[in-house]
Amino acid sequence: MGLTLLARKFPGARHVTKTRSDHNIQNNQPQLVIDAVREVVEKARGPQSGK
Incomplete structure (x- = not known):
């Protein structure tokens, strides 16, 4: 499977x-x-991160 399809x-x-x-x-x-990496961490933390 190509990366774009993935x-x-x-x-x-x-x-x-x-x-x-x-x-x-x-x-x-x-x-x-x-x-x-920071973007992934921020998304994983969700709204409770205060942002």
Whole structure:
């Protein structure tokens, strides 16, 4: 299954492809990874986080 098809199975999911990086995204674009992790954590915390 392609990644785009996989992403479509999850409403609200984002499939980021324009990263200007190779398979070492954590080394080449660390802020992109940090921002994505923070976004997931904020969504997981939900409305009780005070935001």
